[in-house]
Amino acid sequence: MLYIGIDLGTSACKLLLVDGSGAVLREVTKEYPLSFPQPGWSEQAPEDWWKAVMQGMSELLCGFDAAQVVGIGAGGQMHGLVALDEDDNVIRPAILWNDGRTAKEVDYLNNEIGKGKLSRYTANIAFAGFTAPKLLWMRENERSNFAKIRKIMLPKDYINYKLTGIHCTDYSDASGTLLLDVEHKRWSWKMCQICGVTEEQLPKPYESWETVGTLKADVAKELGLPESVKVCAGAGDNAAAAVGTGVVGAGGCNISLGTSGTIFISSDKFGVDPNNALHAFAHADGGWHLMGCMLSAASCNKWWCGDILGISDYQTEQKPIGKDKLGRNRVFFLPYLMGERSPINDTNARGTFIGMSMDTTRADLTQAVLEGVAFAIRDSFEVAKSLGVSIPKSMICGGGAKSPLWRTIFANVLGIPLTLPQTEQGPGYGGAVLAMVGCGAFESVQAACDTLIHVAQTVEPDAELTARYEERYRKFQQIYPALKNVFPALK
DSSP states (O other), rough: OEEEEEOOOOEEEEEEEEEESSOOOEEEEEEEOBOSSSOOEEEEHHHHHHHHHHHHHHHHHTTOOOGGGGEEEEEOOEEEOEEEOTTBBBOOOOOOTOOOOOOHHHIIIIIIIIHHHHHHHHSSOOOTTTHHHHHHHHHHHHHHHHHHOOOOOOOOHHHHHHHHHOOOOOOHHGGGOOOOOOOOTTOOOOHHHHTOOOOOOOOOOOOETTTEEEEOOOHHHTTTTOTTEEEEEEEHHHHHHHTTTTTSSOOOOEEESSSSEEEEESSSSSSOOOOSSEEEEOOOSSEEEEEEESSHHHHHHHHHIIIIOOOOOHHHTTTTOOGGTTTTOOOOOEETTTBTTTTTTTTTTEEEEEEEOOTHHHHHHHHHHHHHHHHHHHHHHHHHTTOOOOOOEEEEEEGGGHHHHHHHHHHHHSOOEEESSSSSOOHHHHHHHHHHHHHSSSSHHHHHHHOOEEHHHHHHOOOHHHHHHHHHHHHHHHHHHHHTTGGGGGO
């Protein structure tokens, strides 16, 4: 039997063909454009996602017996607002997770509705990337479009709809809408009232491994797949990546270095950070998790190397940064290129180099970018520790985790061992694992991960280097508070 895992990312869609033993037989990546209509805005056309999925699946299956495919599961970028009209046509480009236009709406929700009420209704407070503030923005600024809305979906849910004709979501992805009562796993009628929508406009939520439907006849025919192929609900990208790295059940941790960066702590019990600096979401294994999310992680390195330096060979760029230089860089970088979510929740924050002098080198700046992302993840790591959460080790995944240098920096900034999974395919692999559970190959997500997930290598922290980074981190912590009131004036 074969399974297809879909990773609907921000810049591209990656598709995996996986066999029953968990081996990845083929992977295909299809890119699509990202639009920035105004500074701080970020949009995509859902139709581009669907085109990428269909083209990608055709390539993925070429040379394989498509009749052996029994299940499909997707992990996808979270929070994006996909609005459909009464004919299920897309009303406007999707407003993405890293879009910062909703500062006014976030302020209204957190300060006028109140963080206490939001936390009681949803276990979370408002962040600019969440879906509910986008709905408020659309109601205020695009009233005719808002009036057309008949279904509100998330990015990977749109793909599942196109595959099956079913309007559905899963609890992990729905947690990031600020419309879900996370503790009780049901839509919050209070939040629906606040945002001016009805529960009928929201998709039916499922557990991530549950089957939502089978392939529509026309889709199956175009791809040469059986109509009996099951499509599971899937998960938000971070929950799917956690499944793909085996971070399920109580006490697991995963750091993801993708376009965004996250620290993901799984639990079998519901819990909320009292200051709401970390998100409290449902997990794809049926439990819950705490998560800190920074908006720009590996994308900082891509911006620095690609847009500023004009290169694509990241490994060569990092080559001059030897171990003797780690923990001794006098240049710091704030990685807030798109504003920031966890833990500062500041849409006005911006990227900043500080500490440069006449002897500062190109390598110093490259190193500062890598270290700045690690320091920002540690900010959320510290919040989790302050709650009494023990994090003795962590998995690490994502495009940025392919850099041995970056893995070393992270292990020593955090002071814990970091383990790289043998199959490092993130959300796409997690989606395939969920499809296996949905098709009955395993009785639970935990059982699937216990069987399928294996360790490739572990990076251990060095006591001396960890001490040096401890000193650097304490200095990094002083920079944002010093600049916080400056950022709004830079607009």
